Amino acid sequence: MAIPARPAPDPAVGAIGTSRTGARRRLGQRGWRDAVAGWLFVAPFLAAYLLFLITPFLRGIWISLHDWNLLAVAINPDAARFVGVRNYTRMLWGDGIVWTLDHQWGMRLAGLVAIALIAWWWHRGVIGRGTALAAIGAGLLLFGLLLGLNPADDGRWGDRRFWPIVGNTLTFVALTVPSVTLLGLALALGLNRDDRTSAVLRTAFFLSQVLSVTVVTLIWQLTFSPRQGMLGHAARSLGLDPIQWITNVDLAMPAIVIATVWWSLGFAMILFLAGLQEIPAERYEAARLDGAGLWSIIRFITLPALSRTTTLVIVLQIILHFQVFGQSHLITRGGPNDATQVLVRYIYQTGFRNSELGYASALAVVLFLFMLVFAMLQLRVSRGDD
Amino acid sequence: MAGSRSQRRLLTLVLVVAALVWLLPIVWMVSLALQPNDLLARTTSNVAWGLIPWPFTLDNLTYVLSQGMTPRWFLNSAIVAVSMTLLVLALSSMAGYAFARIPFPGRRLLYPLVLAGLVIPEQAVFIPLYTMFADWGWHNGYAALVAPRLAVPIGVFLMTQFFRGIPDYIEEAATLDGAGRWTVFTRIMLPLSVPAMVTLAILTFLYAWNDYLWPLVSASRPEMFTITLGLASLQSNFADSEGLGRVMASGVLASLPVVLLFLLFQRQVVRGIAMGSGK
Numbered sequence: 269m270a271i272p273a274r275p276a277p278d279p280a281v282g283a284i285g286t287s288r289t290g291a292r293r294r295l296g297q298r299g300w301r302d303a304v305a306g307w308l309f310v311a312p313f314l315a316a317y318l319l320f321l322i323t324p325f326l327r328g329i330w331i332s333l334h335d336w337n338l339l340a341v342a343i344n345p346d347a348a349r350f351v352g353v354r355n356y357t358r359m360l361w362g363d364g365i366v367w368t369l370d371h372q373w374g375m376r377l378a379g380l381v382a383i384a385l386i387a388w389w390w391h392r393g394v395i396g397r398g399t400a401l402a403a404i405g406a407g408l409l410l411f412g413l414l415l416g417l418n419p420a421d422d423g424r425w426g427d428r429r430f431w432p433i434v435g436n437t438l439t440f441v442a443l444t445v446p447s448v449t450l451l452g453l454a455l456a457l458g459l460n461r462d463d464r465t466s467a468v469l470r471t472a473f474f475l476s477q478v479l480s481v482t483v484v485t486l487i488w489q490l491t492f493s494p495r496q497g498m499l500g501h502a503a504r505s506l507g508l509d510p511i512q513w514i515t516n517v518d519l520a521m522p523a524i525v526i527a528t529v530w531w532s533l534g535f536a537m538i539l540f541l542a543g544l545q546e547i548p549a550e551r552y553e554a555a556r557l558d559g560a561g562l563w564s565i566i567r568f569i570t571l572p573a574l575s576r577t578t579t580l581v582i583v584l585q586i587i588l589h590f591q592v593f594g595q596s597h598l599i600t601r602g603g604p605n606d607a608t609q610v611l612v613r614y615i616y617q618t619g620f621r622n623s624e625l626g627y628a629s630a631l632a633v634v635l636f637l638f639m640l641v642f643a644m645l646q647l648r649v650s651r652g653d654d
Numbered sequence: 655m656a657g658s659r660s661q662r663r664l665l666t667l668v669l670v671v672a673a674l675v676w677l678l679p680i681v682w683m684v685s686l687a688l689q690p691n692d693l694l695a696r697t698t699s700n701v702a703w704g705l706i707p708w709p710f711t712l713d714n715l716t717y718v719l720s721q722g723m724t725p726r727w728f729l730n731s732a733i734v735a736v737s738m739t740l741l742v743l744a745l746s747s748m749a750g751y752a753f754a755r756i757p758f759p760g761r762r763l764l765y766p767l768v769l770a771g772l773v774i775p776e777q778a779v780f781i782p783l784y785t786m787f788a789d790w791g792w793h794n795g796y797a798a799l800v801a802p803r804l805a806v807p808i809g810v811f812l813m814t815q816f817f818r819g820i821p822d823y824i825e826e827a828a829t830l831d832g833a834g835r836w837t838v839f840t841r842i843m844l845p846l847s848v849p850a851m852v853t854l855a856i857l858t859f860l861y862a863w864n865d866y867l868w869p870l871v872s873a874s875r876p877e878m879f880t881i882t883l884g885l886a887s888l889q890s891n892f893a894d895s896e897g898l899g900r901v902m903a904s905g906v907l908a909s910l911p912v913v914l915l916f917l918l919f920q921r922q923v924v925r926g927i928a929m930g931s932g933k
Contacts, residue, residue, distance in 0.1 A: 299757075301835075302756050302757055302758050303758045303759050304758075305752070305756055305758065305835040305836075306752045306756040306757070306758020306759075306761060307752075307758055307760075309748045309749060309751060309752035309756065309835070309839075310748070310749045310752045310753070310758075310761075310764070312744070312745050312748060312749070313745040313746065313748065313749035313768075313804075313810060314749070314764075314768075316745060316801070316804040316805045317768060317771060317805045317807065319801075319805070320783065320801050320802050320804060320805035321771050321774060321779065321802075321805035321806070322771070322805075323782075323786070324779040324782035324783045324786060325774050325778065325779050325782070327782040327785070327786065328778065328779055328781060328782040330782075331781065331782055331785070341785075342788065455669075458665055458668075458669050459669065465666060465670070469669050469670065469673045471917070471920060472673040472674075472676060472677055473673060473676055474916075474920075474924075475677065475680065475913065475916070476676070476679075476680065478860060478864075478912045478913060478915075478916040478923075479680075479864070479909050479912065479913075480863065480864035480866065480882040480885070480908060480909075480912070481864065481866050481882075482866055482882050482883070482885040482886040482889070482908070483683075483882075483885065483905050483908055483909050485886075485889065486683070486885060486888075486889050486901065486902070486905045487679045487680070487682070487683050487905070488679070489889060490686075490698075490898075491679060491682070496698040496898075497698075498678070498679075498682055498703050498704070498705075501698075501699040501703040501704070502703065505703075530676070530679065535927065538924050538927050538928065539927070539928065539931060541924075542924075542928040562661070580931065584931055587775075591775060591777050593777070593866070593867055594866050594867070594886075598886055598889060598890065612777050612867070615777065615781070616867070616870075616871075619781050619784075620784075620871065625781055625785065628781050629781050629782065632777065632778045632779075632780075632781055633778070635775075635777060635778055636774065636775065636778035639773065639775055639778070640773055643772070643773040
């Protein structure tokens with residue numbers, strides 16, 4: 269539920285460490301004992317860390333370089349065949365791939381407009397140079413180069429499903445993150461008070477966050493059902509035809525987004541509330557004495573003070589929702605027609621339904637690389653050097 | 655925040671209505687669990703779209719508490735969540751104490767290397783972990799469900815941050831009295847760190863109780879399902895399930911521990927989320 273942080277190392281540590289190193293040279297006996305004690309204290313965690321995180325991570329890269337059938341290797345350990353980077357070329361490339369100027373031109377034009385906007389913000393000083401250059405570079409790479417690639421008339425992708433699934437995952441993120449962020453911000457602004465009612469309301473809005481994904485999908489799968497669901501009952505009592513959420517290609521993705529927004533709103537609200545607590549009360553007092561209204565206080569004091577929190581909320585949510593699995597797996601089963609198939613579910617199915625562990629591992633490595641970019645972003649924001 | 659009294663009243667009213675709407679899905683699940691199965695087979699909107707449990711029955715709850723697989727799944731979840739929480743606390747507090755307070759050689763290199771593990775998501779390692787545990791014959795056992803989470807460094811990070819905040823003189827006084835590291839850790843540091851440990855314990859318990867992907871991969875025998883995984887298996891075949899009321903009752907039961915935990919320890923949950931997010 270909670271997202272692990274990519275925290276910043278504390279700059280003070282280095283200094284303390286250095287002075288203690290000096291002290292140790294004088295106290296040889298004690299230094300020795302510290303060395304033994306320190307490593308013994310760290311050893312249990314370190315063993316788990318190496319065994320259950322680092323080893324599988326490296327082994328995953330190794331498996332991704334093989335044609336590794338789950339069932340075949342289970343019977344005969346020598347059945348894995350080394351294929352180099354072939355899993356990756358199958359995923360990312362194909363036969364007769366060409367670059368054309370007009371492929372997906374609508375989306376690419378929109379991307380170029382976004383890049384121009386970022387450049388304008390940089391020019392106006394809204395964002396820093398590093399952020400601007402990184403965003404512009406990534407944008408040009410994506411919209412200028414990558415989206416122009418497509419198979420020529422006689423060519424085809426190595427894996428026709430991969431890029432559409434990446435697109436679905438990004439669509440899910442693009443619909444969920446702004447909704448949760450805006451709603452969470454609005455709720456935090458409304459509930460940032462010290463009275464009993466606000467405390468109870470905060471609890472009410474956060475409650476759905478502690479439920480497991482399978483409880484959430486249990487509730488929403490039925491809620492979306494035209495015959496049995498609450499939404500269907502409501503529609504019928506208004507004399508309307510119930511909407512076929514799950515089976516409609518255009519509505520399946522909005523359906524799992526709605527369930528996810530309901531589930532994860534509390535997280536954004538909590539972080540915004542924490543951010544609001546950090547704004548000194550004097551700032552509000554001064555504004556009120558100047559006769560500023562509610563909206564101008566929010567606009568000119570609250571929102572600017574929340575800019576770092578907002579960035580953090582957005583980045584954390586991108587990391588969280590990019591790994592969406594349960595909602596797609598249980599509410600829509602990836603359908604209809606792959607419309608809600610997402611990356612983690614594709615990895616799961618490739619590995620455990622099609623038994624292609626090698627290709628599934630290559631997909632997982634690419635997922636990791638996507639996440640790494642966002643994790644680096646979070647690190648920057650947490651450090652506050654943006 | 656500014657705003658006239660009537661504006662504030664209106665805002666409160668809007669927020670109360672919104673909160674009630676927000677809670678409707680949960681109310682609905684509870685209400686369906688309290689209605690007879692044969693009624694639900696005909697209609698889920700008997701009174702007020704099914705939001706009012708009438709006719710009322712406790713049959714579904716008593717059924718899932720006593721029969722079927724739900725009691726076993728509940729027990730599995732409890733075993734996994736409690737042992738994972740205790741082990742994460744032990745490993746994280748020991749490592750956190752060492753990183754924060756013991757100047758052992760190599761720690762300035764080791765600590766960033768450990769934190770680097772935070773960028774590796776569960777989703778990136780579950781396939782190789784599956785093959786490793788399969789080689790060791792661990793699947794469909796409790797160890798397989800607990801072990802992967804022990805390697806996640808978030809607890810070490812939280813505990814290291816906490817121990818760094820304890821003033822030096824407390825430890826130095828004990829050391830001058832001749833106490834060894836282990837004594838200082840168990841007698842002085844652990845009692846001081848109870849607030850941080852409670853936060854970490856609750857976050858770990860919530861994670862363990864709610865985790866879905868890894869139990870789905872590791873536990874293939876229904877007797878080894880956690881309640882979260884079992885609930886998924888019930889809803890993937892609604893048609894031939896034991897009846898809607900019973901499935902909903904299992905959902906209520908699965909939610910009960912985490913909801914109670916959250917209601918009792920709201921402050922720690924909220925603080926844990928803020929801390930764990932780098933705020």
